[in-house]
Amino acid sequence: MRKRVFLLVAVLVFSLVFPSNLSIGHAMEKADTNELDISSSYYFIYYNGEKQEINLNEEVVLHLNGWTNEKQEAVEGYLTDSLGDHEVFSMNVGEEREQLPLSEEKSILYRIVPSDSYKAEQVEPVTFTDQVTVIAQNDNGTSIEEVKTVDEYGTVVRKQGLTYYSIGENQQKTLISKEEYDALNLVTDPSSSEKVEEPSTPSEEVPEVTQDDEMVQPEKDQDASLENEETSKSTTTEESPSVMPKAKASRAMIQSAVLNPSINYASFVDGKWQSPVKDGILSGTSGQSKQLEAMKIYLANANYAGSVTYKTHVQGYGWMTSKTDGAESGAPGEGKRMEAVQIALTGDMAKHYDIYYRLHVQTFGWLGWAKNGASAGTEGLSKRVEAMEIKLVAKGAQAPGSTDNSFITKPSVTYATHVQTIGWQDAVADGEMSGTSGQSNRLEGIKIDLKNKPYSGSIEYSTHVQSIGWQNAVSNGALSGTSGQSKRLEGIRINLTGDMAKHYDVYYRVHAQTYGWLGWAKNGASAGTEGLAKRLEGIEIILVNKGAQAPGSTSTSFVKKPSVSYSTHVQGKGWISSVKDGASSGTTGQAKRLEAIKIELNNASFQGDIVYSTHIQGTGWVTNSSNGEISGTVGKSKRLEAIKISLTSDMEKYFDVYYRVHAQNYGWLGWAKNGMKAGSEGLSKRLESIEIKIVPKGTGSAVSAASAFKQAKAVFLDPGHGGSDPGAVAGGYTEANLNLAVAKKVEKLLKSRGYIVYMSRTNDTYVSLLDRSKKANALNPDIFVSIHHNSTGTGSTTVSGMESIFYKYNPAYPSQINSKNHNDPNRIMKSTLLADLLQKNMVGATGANNRGIYGETLAVLRETAVPATLLELGFINNPTERQKLVSSSYQDKTAKAIADGIEEYFKRF
Incomplete structure (x- = not known):
């Protein structure tokens, strides 16, 4: 009986020697992967061989000096703390998390992988996938598989051990024990107590496999094996009644295996084609951050007519034309990553078999299994394919593993608004406008949801509602705002949660009454208005990759009522404490003159300043001051007699500044606004107090120049x-x-x-x-x-x-x-x-x-x-x-x- 064997060598040694002042005085062996919590955070280090430093906490710094050898199997490092530098140690490179002790009580986990550029980040695994590797696969239908649990970064967080399988008469893969596996792969010679090896095909290379510390050797010639089998038939005794049944079972499985077709495939990685593998074995790399650029797939031992067809989604090209039976698909040698694949069977093969395939993708790790031409991988996310596995399964039989999340596309944000006189509009998505523009219709409610999420997390949002204020946040399609209460939305905040927030920014902008389209806000910042009684009329929402460019201007995304603060210099008192927003500065009933004033604009959402000029005793009108500068005199005993205040630029377009003064003999005069004169001129009357406030454009009361300003005719x-x-x-x-x-x-x-x-x-x-x-x-x-x-x-x-x-x-x-x-x-x-x-x-x-x-x-x-x-x-x-x-x-x-x-x-x- 022939069999094919694959070699698994797993020798990982971790040895660190620390001085006593780090409370560690002996070598510490690497912790068993299975003893660690799979969700424990660790430092993921992409290492390029250069000297680097990682701050592990406020006191301890990890120094990386370089590779320990040309094979890049380990990194030389040492620790520095408050006591200085410590002895150099070696840190393993590999697919698993390693443990680095910092003290007798504390340690950290890390994983190092070779990379062209350096990057170190502390990650917290949230998504876990079982990764199956075929260790041995025999022509009699038996196989050995190793199962490891990996996180979304491709890091092995738990080893689940070896499992043994055989293929039954109905072509179903069945779990068997190690003893059963050993029995099916050995033939007993009744004339001798020794075990006789089954023959292997001379033209095949058969490597050895380490399995539970037993070495299974290559088999002998098939004819010799069959001869031994015939001998055993004629010499069976009562002492060995079980020998014949085992031999017959082995021959039956050989005959069955010959009829099974095989799927073969190869990947183009690192500028060259890898050797082909088949039937679920990994092709490509895992944990090395290397991209697949192309692939070839073909059938062997096909027991029905038909072919395998496939195509790839390639960076910059999109979906390429379909290829068949070993032709190259992708862009080998162009440095362009594969991002997704579609694989299907044709002819009678498609009637009798399903073809399953899954991809190991940058950031996501192993995705779920896709089948029969469905897309696998990602699209629109600029993520490279790093490895693939392909299997044939009898038609309708169980999938090789989870089929969840086999294909991930760019996520979409959808939203619908409840509009005055219209009601709920149809949902729109990804930057389209919801609401109205130029119709003076208020938004009253909103629902926002995410589609095609590639990561865990949700979208949360809160609205500022007329006479209610900011509501509690809701998420994933729930109503924020009101319906049927005729209350306007005035502002909104939107943010992502979970891993979605790590990989995407959510941007949004609103069309607000008076102001039109405001700038783009993002990630929970307020958009719209507050305290200005302005309705929202339209909204646009879009997701962008984390840190990518905003979809437009981000200036003035949120407008709050601005504040004006001011302080006056009063006769006999000097500068008095600043007041704001309509409060009185100065004195009344004390016959004390104002001698100078400082005015400042606060919380201004738009471009523009506040400027002011005073009429001074013996001097007249002076040039404008602005933004906290002094207008008037100090130490000269000169009275202020009148004042003019105005806003500039966009502030002038959207707000009015009102002010009134308390003048000698007149008391409080009427309100002036926007540069009008307030006080008196030519009458030698002192100003004694002032009040200033800012209101939205056109919302203040009417003013009279005659009541605000008195002057000689x-x-x-x-x-x-x-x-x-x-x-x-x-x-x-x-x-x-x-x-x-x-x-x-x-x-x-x-x-x-x-x-x-x-x-x-x-x-x-x-x-x-x-x-x-x-x-x-x-x-x-x-x-x-x-x-x-x-x-x-x-x-x-x-x-x-x-x-x-x-x-x-x-x-x-x-x-x-x-x-x-x-x-x-x-x-x-x-x-x-x-x-x-x-x-x-x-x-x-x-x-x-x-x-x-x-x-x-x-x-x-x-x-x-x-x-x-x-x-x-x-x-x-x-x-x-x-x-x-x-x-x-x-x-x-x-x-x-x-x-x-x-x-x-x-x-x-």
């Missing part, structure tokens, strides 16, 4: 003509000069009475009509008064008197820059009153001829936004009247009348 005086435009000319005098002389006298009087006065010009320069209105509109005074002198030109020189003009609409002269206000009834009413009061006061004070008031479409009156009038103080070409107009005393009377008329106007408005 402002008058814009416009001396007509000037420069290249002298106006009317008579008797050696120009209208431009007379206009400026009177305007300056009015300016001086008004300022002495506490008014703010602006001038369109202060010397003999030219200013266009439109530029005069532009300047006035930019300064926003309370009234506009244009001062002129009249002339009849070449006409009569006896015309005299004063007149005042207000704006009268004429469609033939459309406004250029004041379309909003030029024909405003309120402005025209105030302009008319202003002209009337000034006319009455001027005529009464000077006794001039009263030419009255009237409306006219004059450019400076049409284009100026505030109430405006144009005064004609007399006729320069009337010699009698000119004599008065050029007199300083007459100009004083006219100027006082104008100032009195303005003051009378302001008593009404």
Whole structure:
């Protein structure tokens, strides 16, 4: 009888010698693999032969010096602790965990494998698979298998020992005892007490096998064996009644085995084809981090018509075309990894046999058995195939092992949302949008789940719900949020657990009311808004490999209500403690001035600053400060009189800053916002306290500039003509000069009475009509008064008197820059009153001829936004009247009348 034998040599020696100061003074043998907890953590060291250090704890460092020999069978190492370096020892390289003592009480486990690059990590096994290796396989259908338990890293964590099998008449593999195996593989010669070896085929190489310390030798020639068998038939005695049955059983099994087909296969690894193996024997490598690049498969002893077909999924190529009967499948020599396979039988072979196959895959270890063309391995995960096993099984017979997780694809995240007015939408996956955009529909609930998980773990998520806040986390398709309660989702957090979290990041982003699509958040970070009453409207979720690039921008994924903090420097107190978000800083009822302020923006979700400027006693408005800088003075006893505060950039787009001040004599003034003036100007009133707050854009109350800011009335005086435009000319005098002389006298009087006065010009320069209105509109005074002198030109020189003009609409002269206000009834009413009061006061004070008031479409009156009038103080070409107009005393009377008329106007408005 022929038999084929495979050699198993398992000699692992571990010997460490430590000095006494490590509390270990003798050599320690390697712990039995079966005595260790299979789930115990260990250091997995991919070693490249270079010097490395591993911090085992706060005190102990493991040093790796290099290989002990060229075969890379062990690594030289030593330990360092608080007492210094210790003696050098040897650390085994292999497929099992090894034990390294640190003290009499403590030790660690490790495994070292050769690698092109160094890496050391502490791993905790969670997935365990039984790995079966055929030790001996005989033509009589008997075999020996060794079973080891390996974790997902391919590390042997337990040896389960040897098992013995035979193939019965129904082609089923049956477990037998060692004694039965020995009996089936030996023939007894009744003429001798010695055992006679069965013959082997001369053309086959038959290695020896070590089995429970017995060495089974190769068999002798088959003819000799059969001759002995015939002899035993004729010489059987009553003393040996069992000899014949055993011999017959052996011959029957030989005949049965000849009919069994064999599946043969070879792998391309490390730049070369390995020798073919067959019928479930491992092809490739395990624990060496080497990739299969191609494979060849063929049938032998096929007892039915048919072939084996197969194809491979290869890095960069995907699924390649199908190959048959020994042809190469893959990309040998291109350095591209195999990632998955499909193998099938054809013809009558497929009717009588199932073909099973499983792969040892990077990270995952041995996957489950696939069969008959199903995919095995991984797809979309960039994991290399490191080894494979293939078996033929009688049609419908039991699989060689577990069929779970034979093929692992890239995991998928699926999610569905409950949307206002729509209800539950259909689930989407992997970065697709769920919800709506541009429809102002709120998300009210969400369910999230994982599909095709390659690792243990789950997906957990929690939502921030209107009037509820953050809910407890749920997982794997459960509802987070509400349904039927009309409550908006405002924020969300999503994270992975277990091994899924070790290998993947989960990214997610939301479409939020007002803000649109926010940036991508990941791994439990908050996305959306909180404290802003903004609804979520859409969401996208995607998984990426751990540490891989985000699917887009990660800036501003979560918006919280920003906070503003501020501190004031108070007369007699100095800097007082900072307050925030609407609290009062300063004093009230103590008559103490604010002298300086610092304002800072906190928790800002968007780009932008807070900037502010103060109006200081004797100085006026100063340049902007920002983000905690001082505005005002310290140690100069100067009061703050007013303040302006604003936001910049994206902060300005999404938020309003509100502020109000407590001012001397006024108390709390009204709220100002976004750069408006708050306080007073020109009234010498101190600020005593301030309140500042930030609110979402457009959600705050209306404000009034008049209630937030008090100032002396402002008058814009416009001396007509000037420069290249002298106006009317008579008797050696120009209208431009007379206009400026009177305007300056009015300016001086008004300022002495506490008014703010602006001038369109202060010397003999030219200013266009439109530029005069532009300047006035930019300064926003309370009234506009244009001062002129009249002339009849070449006409009569006896015309005299004063007149005042207000704006009268004429469609033939459309406004250029004041379309909003030029024909405003309120402005025209105030302009008319202003002209009337000034006319009455001027005529009464000077006794001039009263030419009255009237409306006219004059450019400076049409284009100026505030109430405006144009005064004609007399006729320069009337010699009698000119004599008065050029007199300083007459100009004083006219100027006082104008100032009195303005003051009378302001008593009404």
